[in-house]
Amino acid sequence: MRRRLGAVAAFVLGLAAWMAPVAPEATVRAGSDEGCVASDALLFGGDANIPPTKRKAMLAWLQEKRYLEGYVAEPAVHPSSGPHGGNVRTFFNTILAEDLRAGRTSFRKGAAMVKELYFGSTDTVRGYAVMVKVKKKAGASGQGWLFMESFNGTQADFYGRGIGLCADCHSAGTDFLLSEFRP
Ligand code: HEC
Numbered sequence: 001m002r003r004r005l006g007a008v009a010a011f012v013l014g015l016a017a018w019m020a021p022v023a024p025e026a027t028v029r030a031g032s033d034e035g036c037v038a039s040d041a042l043l044f045g046g047d048a049n050i051p052p053t054k055r056k057a058m059l060a061w062l063q064e065k066r067y068l069e070g071y072v073a074e075p076a077v078h079p080s081s082g083p084h085g086g087n088v089r090t091f092f093n094t095i096l097a098e099d100l101r102a103g104r105t106s107f108r109k110g111a112a113m114v115k116e117l118y119f120g121s122t123d124t125v126r127g128y129a130v131m132v133k134v135k136k137k138a139g140a141s142g143q144g145w146l147f148m149e150s151f152n153g154t155q156a157d158f159y160g161r162g163i164g165l166c167a168d169c170h171s172a173g174t175d176f177l178l179s180e181f182r183p
Pocket residue numbers: 079080081082083084088090113114115129130131147148149158163165166167169170173176177178179180
């Protein structure tokens with residue numbers, strides 16, 4: 001319980017960081033284990049459409065804006081209806097887009113979403129939230145999903161499989177997907 005409260009505090013702090021003149025370092029990192037046991041090559045066969053699951057590689061991939069290649073984007077930047085800090089825009093990878101078009105309600109391994117966090121602006125990406133399905137089944141607590149959120153785009157404030165804070169809220173969605181956008 002104490003850990004959970006700490007995680008919530010860090011989440012709120014992280015959201016507040018963009019408003020503060022000096023961003024406080026988020027000190028709590030939920031799920032500090034590397035997200036996946038197997039390498040990306042073993043997991044996904046090196047598919048460039050799937051974000052790398054290791055923390056540093058994922059952040060580098062985001063900074064290079066690799067999700068702009070082959071992802072389906074929400075039509076515009078819009079205010080988040082969740083606690084994701086101001087304005088957002090979500091991108092779906094090919095596996096997820098195909099699954100949604102086929103009417104699947106449980107997505108295949110490799111399905112991924114990248115959410116750009118704009119906070120108060122509508123033209124400057126400040127951070128990211130990412131989900132990657134790393135197992136065939138999500139499981140009740142979302143262990144099949146890798147969650148990552150970075151409020152400054154360079155450091156992972158949250159990173160891990162089935163992080164309670166993320167998964168509890170996202171479990172209300174279609175296989176943990178909450179955005180109502182459909183490609
Ligand atoms: C209290 C609810 C809540 C919590 C907690 C939450 N989210 Fe979300 N999230 C949402 C909502 C609502 C959306 C739909 C898009 C929007 O309006 O921002 C969303 C969208 C997303 C998306 C785009 C894909 C989708 O499901 O629509 C990602 C990726 C994401 N969240 C990651 C995370 C991560 C990582 C965490 C934990 C650090 C987290 N979320 C915690 C409510 C939540």
